[in-house]
Amino acid sequence: MLQATQTVIEQALLSLGYGKEMVDLLREPMRMMTVRIPVRMDDGSTQVFTGFRAQHNDAAGPTKGGVRFHPGVTAEEVKALSIWMTLKCGIADLPYGGGKGGVICDPRRMSFRELERLSRGYVRAISQIVGPTKDIPAPDVMTNSQIMAWMMDEYSRIREFDSPGFITGKPLVLGGSHGRETATARGVTIMIEEALAASGIPLQGARIAVQGFGNAGSFLAKFMHEAGAKVVGISDVHGALHDPEGLDIPHLLDRRDSFGAVTNLFKDTLSNEELLELECDVLVPAAIENQITAANAARIKAKTIVEAANGPTTLEATHMLHDRGVLLVPDVLASAGGVIVSYFEWVQNNQGYYWTEREVDDKLRAMMVRGFRDVYELHRTRRVDMRLAAYMAGVRKTAEAVRYRGWV
Numbered sequence: 258m259l260q261a262t263q264t265v266i267e268q269a270l271l272s273l274g275y276g277k278e279m280v281d282l283l284r285e286p287m288r289m290m291t292v293r294i295p296v297r298m299d300d301g302s303t304q305v306f307t308g309f310r311a312q313h314n315d316a317a318g319p320t321k322g323g324v325r326f327h328p329g330v331t332a333e334e335v336k337a338l339s340i341w342m343t344l345k346c347g348i349a350d351l352p353y354g355g356g357k358g359g360v361i362c363d364p365r366r367m368s369f370r371e372l373e374r375l376s377r378g379y380v381r382a383i384s385q386i387v388g389p390t391k392d393i394p395a396p397d398v399m400t401n402s403q404i405m406a407w408m409m410d411e412y413s414r415i416r417e418f419d420s421p422g423f424i425t426g427k428p429l430v431l432g433g434s435h436g437r438e439t440a441t442a443r444g445v446t447i448m449i450e451e452a453l454a455a456s457g458i459p460l461q462g463a464r465i466a467v468q469g470f471g472n473a474g475s476f477l478a479k480f481m482h483e484a485g486a487k488v489v490g491i492s493d494v495h496g497a498l499h500d501p502e503g504l505d506i507p508h509l510l511d512r513r514d515s516f517g518a519v520t521n522l523f524k525d526t527l528s529n530e531e532l533l534e535l536e537c538d539v540l541v542p543a544a545i546e547n548q549i550t551a552a553n554a555a556r557i558k559a560k561t562i563v564e565a566a567n568g569p570t571t572l573e574a575t576h577m578l579h580d581r582g583v584l585l586v587p588d589v590l591a592s593a594g595g596v597i598v599s600y601f602e603w604v605q606n607n608q609g610y611y612w613t614e615r616e617v618d619d620k621l622r623a624m625m626v627r628g629f630r631d632v633y634e635l636h637r638t639r640r641v642d643m644r645l646a647a648y649m650a651g652v653r654k655t656a657e658a659v660r661y662r663g664w665v
């Protein structure tokens with residue numbers, strides 16, 4: 258994952274006319290901190306967890322990015338994700354560089370209080386390098402608004418003043434923003450509208466297949482259904498459901514569990530592999546990485562793919578799809594809605610004045626549409642695939658900031 262990211266970063270910088278020194282600087286995070294966090298468990302024992310915080314580059318502003326709690330977290334993954342955050346912030350033209358954090362743990366096997374102690378311990382361990390004008394964390398895989406609340410409280414205690422701008426994704430009563438929970442799905446919805454418009458296909462009646470029915474996938478299916486599109490397939494970790502006339506999305510939303518599973522309630526299911534190859538207009542991978550690879554790219558029938566998940570398509574598959582004329586809206590553009598509304602939350606915290614959901618949605622739409630048009634224009638005029646175009650649009654701001662500061 259890190260290597261593939263570095264390959265495209267290098268191609269993007271060279272295509273923009275930057276030299277080897279810039280590539281050298283931006284192919285790795287400028288700072289990577291590894292911490293060990295002792296946590297008193299409920300049974301009285303102490304368990305020591307390993308955590309990371311990567312800061313890719315802060316030339317364009319403080320770094321920004323989520324913290325994931327997952328048993329599979331690695332230093333390499335956190336580094337790659339911090340670079341992706343630079344790209345998302347650059348495409349959306351936010352005054353940030355990219356950051357990312359992670360702790361190797363399994364929150365599903367921890368109690369509420371153990372999770373609180375781990376969250377506070379992580380903040381104490383990284384407190385020297387984070388802050389509202391340094392590096393601003395947010396939720397990511399298996400972290401949520403409660404965890405953000407504990408982290409904000411711990412940071413405020415250390416600094417001895419209220420610091421809502423230290424972290425985003427907070428509950429509304431602690432300075433969270435309207436629209437944060439649905440931001441990623443809203444952003445993906447806007448990308449589907451733009452991509453379909455670019456291909457001359459009306460959204461009304463368009464056939465959409467969504468892999469993953471969690472936070473991103475289920476809200477997306479809901480928004481698509483409400484907009485009059487036909488959601489012909491959805492899937493989760495257990496399997497997939499398919500109806501060429503459109504699934505009953507409100508019913509499925511009603512039946513899904515808190516981990517985004519619903520297909521286990523049905524008999525006639527497809528596999529996730531079959532879902533990806535369904536006859537449809539738009540395919541939205543919204544589950545996990547490496548789903549579209551050289552092995553299945555040739556069998557994908559959708560003419561438009563919008564990546565809600567991080568890293569669902571390999572580089573080889575990206576090239577195969579591009580050669581076949583499939584319009585792929587890459588993750589660093591399509592899933593930027595989350596960090597955009599995180600930015601709005603930070604702005605609201607800084608000014609102490611809060612916006613309505615409507616204001617958040619309108620501003621999000623304007624930023625996502627501009628991002629899509631910038632990337633699409635580069636893709637058309639420079640004749641490069643959409644992923645390389647997105648990397649070019651994304652890394653440009655940080656590279657320019659580095660040059661103005663005279664670092665390279």
Ligand code: NAD
Nearest residue numbers: 441469470471472473493494517543544565566567592595
């Ligand atoms: P989630 O945990 O809420 O949901 C994940 C969904 O994927 C569930 O329905 C689960 O059953 C399904 N799933 C898990 N393993 C699967 C497998 N092997 N095959 C098919 N389905 C599988 O996660 P989420 O927050 O919706 O995130 C999904 C993706 O979107 C991730 O790649 C994440 O990084 C990305 N993303 C999410 C956000 C956000 O705000 N939620 C923002 C940016 C990117």
